[in-house]
Amino acid sequence: MRAVSVEEAVAMIPAGASIMVGGFMGVGTPERLLDELVRQKKSGLTLISNDAATPGKGVGKLFDAALVSRLSATHIGLNPKAQQQMLANQIAVDLIPQGTFVERIRAGGCGLGGVLTPTGVGTLVAEGKQQIEVDGKTFLLETAMRAQFALVHAFLADYLGNLAYALTSRNFNPVMAMAADTVIVTAENIVPVGVIAPDHVVTPAPLVDYLISNG
Amino acid sequence: MRAVSVEEAVAMIPAGASIMVGGFMGVGTPERLLDELVRQKKSGLTLISNDAATPGKGVGKLFDAALVSRLSATHIGLNPKAQQQMLANQIAVDLIPQGTFVERIRAGGCGLGGVLTPTGVGTLVAEGKQQIEVDGKTFLLETAMRAQFALVHAFLADYLGNLAYALTSRNFNPVMAMAADTVIVTAENIVPVGVIAPDHVVTPAPLVDYLISNG
Amino acid sequence: MDPQIIIARRVAKELKSGDLVNLGIGIPTLVANYVPSDLKVFFQSENGLIGTGPIPEQGMAHPTLTDAGGRPISALPGASTFDSAMSFGLIRGGHVDVTVLGGLQVDAHGQLANWMIPGKMVPGMGGAMDLVSGAKRVIVAMQHAAKGKSKIVAKCNLPLTSSRPVSLVVTDMAVIGFPGGKATLQETAPGVTVAEVLAVTEAELAIPDSVPEMKL
Amino acid sequence: MDPQIIIARRVAKELKSGDLVNLGIGIPTLVANYVPSDLKVFFQSENGLIGTGPIPEQGMAHPTLTDAGGRPISALPGASTFDSAMSFGLIRGGHVDVTVLGGLQVDAHGQLANWMIPGKMVPGMGGAMDLVSGAKRVIVAMQHAAKGKSKIVAKCNLPLTSSRPVSLVVTDMAVIGFPGGKATLQETAPGVTVAEVLAVTEAELAIPDSVPEMKL
Numbered sequence: 001m002r003a004v005s006v007e008e009a010v011a012m013i014p015a016g017a018s019i020m021v022g023g024f025m026g027v028g029t030p031e032r033l034l035d036e037l038v039r040q041k042k043s044g045l046t047l048i049s050n051d052a053a054t055p056g057k058g059v060g061k062l063f064d065a066a067l068v069s070r071l072s073a074t075h076i077g078l079n080p081k082a083q084q085q086m087l088a089n090q091i092a093v094d095l096i097p098q099g100t101f102v103e104r105i106r107a108g109g110c111g112l113g114g115v116l117t118p119t120g121v122g123t124l125v126a127e128g129k130q131q132i133e134v135d136g137k138t139f140l141l142e143t144a145m146r147a148q149f150a151l152v153h154a155f156l157a158d159y160l161g162n163l164a165y166a167l168t169s170r171n172f173n174p175v176m177a178m179a180a181d182t183v184i185v186t187a188e189n190i191v192p193v194g195v196i197a198p199d200h201v202v203t204p205a206p207l208v209d210y211l212i213s214n215g
Numbered sequence: 216m217r218a219v220s221v222e223e224a225v226a227m228i229p230a231g232a233s234i235m236v237g238g239f240m241g242v243g244t245p246e247r248l249l250d251e252l253v254r255q256k257k258s259g260l261t262l263i264s265n266d267a268a269t270p271g272k273g274v275g276k277l278f279d280a281a282l283v284s285r286l287s288a289t290h291i292g293l294n295p296k297a298q299q300q301m302l303a304n305q306i307a308v309d310l311i312p313q314g315t316f317v318e319r320i321r322a323g324g325c326g327l328g329g330v331l332t333p334t335g336v337g338t339l340v341a342e343g344k345q346q347i348e349v350d351g352k353t354f355l356l357e358t359a360m361r362a363q364f365a366l367v368h369a370f371l372a373d374y375l376g377n378l379a380y381a382l383t384s385r386n387f388n389p390v391m392a393m394a395a396d397t398v399i400v401t402a403e404n405i406v407p408v409g410v411i412a413p414d415h416v417v418t419p420a421p422l423v424d425y426l427i428s429n430g
Numbered sequence: 431m432d433p434q435i436i437i438a439r440r441v442a443k444e445l446k447s448g449d450l451v452n453l454g455i456g457i458p459t460l461v462a463n464y465v466p467s468d469l470k471v472f473f474q475s476e477n478g479l480i481g482t483g484p485i486p487e488q489g490m491a492h493p494t495l496t497d498a499g500g501r502p503i504s505a506l507p508g509a510s511t512f513d514s515a516m517s518f519g520l521i522r523g524g525h526v527d528v529t530v531l532g533g534l535q536v537d538a539h540g541q542l543a544n545w546m547i548p549g550k551m552v553p554g555m556g557g558a559m560d561l562v563s564g565a566k567r568v569i570v571a572m573q574h575a576a577k578g579k580s581k582i583v584a585k586c587n588l589p590l591t592s593s594r595p596v597s598l599v600v601t602d603m604a605v606i607g608f609p610g611g612k613a614t615l616q617e618t619a620p621g622v623t624v625a626e627v628l629a630v631t632e633a634e635l636a637i638p639d640s641v642p643e644m645k646l
Numbered sequence: 647m648d649p650q651i652i653i654a655r656r657v658a659k660e661l662k663s664g665d666l667v668n669l670g671i672g673i674p675t676l677v678a679n680y681v682p683s684d685l686k687v688f689f690q691s692e693n694g695l696i697g698t699g700p701i702p703e704q705g706m707a708h709p710t711l712t713d714a715g716g717r718p719i720s721a722l723p724g725a726s727t728f729d730s731a732m733s734f735g736l737i738r739g740g741h742v743d744v745t746v747l748g749g750l751q752v753d754a755h756g757q758l759a760n761w762m763i764p765g766k767m768v769p770g771m772g773g774a775m776d777l778v779s780g781a782k783r784v785i786v787a788m789q790h791a792a793k794g795k796s797k798i799v800a801k802c803n804l805p806l807t808s809s810r811p812v813s814l815v816v817t818d819m820a821v822i823g824f825p826g827g828k829a830t831l832q833e834t835a836p837g838v839t840v841a842e843v844l845a846v847t848e849a850e851l852a853i854p855d856s857v858p859e860m861k862l
Contacts, residue, residue: 001664024477024514025500027493050514051554054500077553078499086552095552098476099518099560103327106515111738111780112318113347113354116328119522119563122593124546125555132328132345134358139328143349155494160724166414167511168478169494174513178739193724199381200415201726202513204696206666206688207741216448239693239730240716242709265730266770269716292769293715301768310768313692314734314776321731325515326522326564334738334779337809339762340771370710375508382727383694384710389729393523408508416510417729419480421450421472422525 001161001205003213009184010036012210016069018046018147020105020176025051025078026058028169030153030186032212034058038065046070048147050101050172052082066090072145074098097125100142102175108146109178117142150180154203157187158194161208162201170202177203184210216376216420218428224399225251227425231284233261233362235320235391240266240293241273243384245368245401247427249273253280261285263362265316265387267297281305287360289313312340315357317390323361324393332357365395369418372402373409376423377416385417392418399425431646433602436619437571439464439646440600441530444569445471449527450520452476452561455499457571458530474526476517476557481509498557521557522564529565531558533572533599535586538633540595540608542570543588555591562592574601580632582606582613603627605644612636617644647862649818652835653787655680655862656816657746660785661687665743666736668692668777671715673787674746690742692733692773697725714773737773738780745781747774749788749815751802754849756811756824758786759804771807778808790817796848798822798829819843821860828852833860 023029053060116139130141155166238244268275291297331354345356370381438460473482483504491502535543545555599606605617614636654676689698699720707718751759761771815822821833830852
């Protein structure tokens with residue numbers, strides 16, 4: 001793990017990169033990284049994020065600045081800008097059931113090729129997907145999903161990069177922290193090693209590549 | 216969740232039942248439940264457990280008492296009794312790679328039909344299994360595994376049944392606590408609600424059916 | 431009584447002590463208000479919490495404690511938090527005893543459409559498909575008709591949420607179950623007759639000999 | 647120097663600061679003793695710990711802090727614990743930078759057999775198959791020959807651990823890599839000649855123009 005400034009971190013992300021961003025309706029999102037993506041005008045992004053948040057908040061900022069070309073998400077109904085950009089074909093949107101979304105990312109992070117889920121069988125979601133029967137029950141084969149970068153927000157990060165999360169801001173962050181080539185983290189609090197007890201670490205230090213240092 | 220005595224809990228388990236037992240080489244195993252299984256002579260068990268521990272310890276006690284008919288495990292090399300019973304065909308043993316073992320249980324607990332893993336491709340483990348290609352890479356389809364009962368050991372249990380685990384005794388316990396029809400828990404410490412902070416609960420209370428009360 | 435309150439109060443009767451319950455947005459959210467205080471129900475918010483409590487008092491909201499709509503909530507003693515993989519492991523794995531969801535259409539076989547109106551409303555399914563596929567019991571809480579048109583249809587023409595049928599539909603006019611896979615009128619709302627229900631129901635309904643009135 | 651110590655010291659040279667490392671039982675366990683103290687390496691124990699430390703002092707062992715063999719260990723500051731699903735997510739997901747494992751046979755293409763001798767030793771593969779399939783680099787640490795018989799064979803006749811070839815084999819006589827999928831002698835142990843290695847190696851070895859001596 002290396003501590004870097006937010007400018008340095010975002011400079012590593014090329015335009016057109018694929019990024020996973022933690023958070024659920026803007027809660028638990030690394031806002032400083034999103035602000036800097038906007039400032040550095042990183043356009044053409046492939047965004048993997050649960051939702052599109054709302055304008056001005058979380059990943060919503062990326063739609064405000066029209067930086068997203070492709071989006072994989074579970075629900076974008078609360079961001080009218082993202083909806084407009086989708087309906088105007090400015091962004092290609094892949095809508096995925098939330099449980100499938102997180103399992104695909106987990107599979108990507110855990111070296112699995114995919115999972116069999118009952119979710120989506122007999123619906124539009126099943127179109128074009130392999131169906132597999134196990135013990136007489138039908139499942140969809142949903143394949144692993146990864147990104148070049150994961151942007152993760154934690155409550156606590158220690159000097160080594162161990163992470164802990166607060167309340168409902170955990171959501172997709174720990175799963176995404178396993179599923180990208182490069183993991184960049186912002187934390188509410190950077191604390192000495194040992195402040196997070198071993199049993200309370202959620203993301204072990206070796207998973208973190210860069211921690212955004214305090215200003 | 217209901218608090219019961221260890222005698223009552225084990226009385227619910229019929230001979231011939233399938234049981235998952237947490238623990239790794241006897242660390243994090245619900246010893247009191249195993250002692251009582253032996254005392255009540257519950258024979259013909261289908262045991263799903265990472266290993267066979269050692270004679271006199273953890274699930275090793277079940278082999279001492281010859282109560283196991285079928286075993287799914289990843290490694291039994293440190294229990295000579297289990298090895299002898301396997302070689303004498305007294306127990307049918309299915310040896311499973313450890314990562315596959317835990318994913319199959321997780322799938323069973325999380326409503327997935329199975330997972331695709333690269334582990335075991337091109338080895339004896341692949342025999343009789345469906346192979347699936349994703350993006351040119353070959354995976355084994357490993358199906359979900361469940362049991363009638365999960366016997367789980369925690370460090371802390373609160374009055375509602377929320378559980379937390381200590382150090383390396385966590386291992387398979389939280390995963391098994393999701394993958395059985397009935398989940399029975401022993402805890403080192405039973406504590407009031409609120410002693411385990413929400414962010415430190417590993418197994419949420421609704422997963423626990425029975426907690427063994429203090430004597 | 432307000433139609434939404436009829437629905438919420440009737441759905442609340444379906445919950446039992448110890449149940450893990452997931453409430454969707456809209457009418458389902460109201461159900462929590464009508465659960466008797468002696469009933470120990472665990473409410474899950476799929477963004478990662480069991481033990482959701484009421485909206486916090488003024489000045490007490492925390493930015494990282496919200497429901498799935500991003501609104502501030504509180505947490506009850508004994509609450510637990512977890513990541514989204516665990517949250518949907520609970521949902522898809524059958525650990526959620528009851529989910530209560532809104533609906534656009536439910537058909538004669540109990541199939542539900544509630545996530546999309548092609549060309550008009552394409553917000554994404556969020557957690558709905560997993561909830562309907564995985565929860566032990568799925569209860570749809572919705573108005574019986576919208577703009578005079580029955581939402582209990584012969585066959586859904588909107589995209590399905592799941593091929594798995596729901597367990598129960600509770601509307602402002604009726605309770606409809608699906609014994610043997612066939613929509614069956616089980617109760618009527620106070621002051622509503624069986625004939626009135628049939629008049630605004632597109633789906634064919636089986637009518638038992640006795641159709642009691644909802645107890646609220 | 648003891649053959650096991652030659653192997654452990656040479657393997658230790660392969661580790662870099664920041665690496666997440668998983669050591670198997672036997673010779674691999676010794677590697678931790680030869681990691682320079684300024685190198686910040688994270689050791690994983692697959693039973694659910696990153697940050698394993700040395701055996702605790704007399705009277706300090708805790709019954710719930712053990713390695714994968716069930717032996718008491720300690721944990722270093724900054725350690726973390728997790729369940730087995732996470733532990734093998736780390737392993738299979740390529741988050742373990744280096745795994746060091748013992749071997750029964752490695753063949754000319756780098757394929758490893760280390761978990762079973764049919765009819766004789768059937769203990770189970772434990773985590774070995776996942777480690778060989780998933781770790782970024784797989785290093786086999788073993789004696790070059792057992793009872794005069796080469797363990798570097800033309801083709802494994804024992805059941806394979808994985809179809810994926812290993813990255814490196816370190817023995818008491820040599821370091822063997824697999825550039826282009828072909829077993830290649832990369833270093834010899836102190837005082838051992840190329841001819842001596844070839845004499846006890848069943849597999850055909852490519853011999854580069856220069857084969858340096860191991861630096862220990």
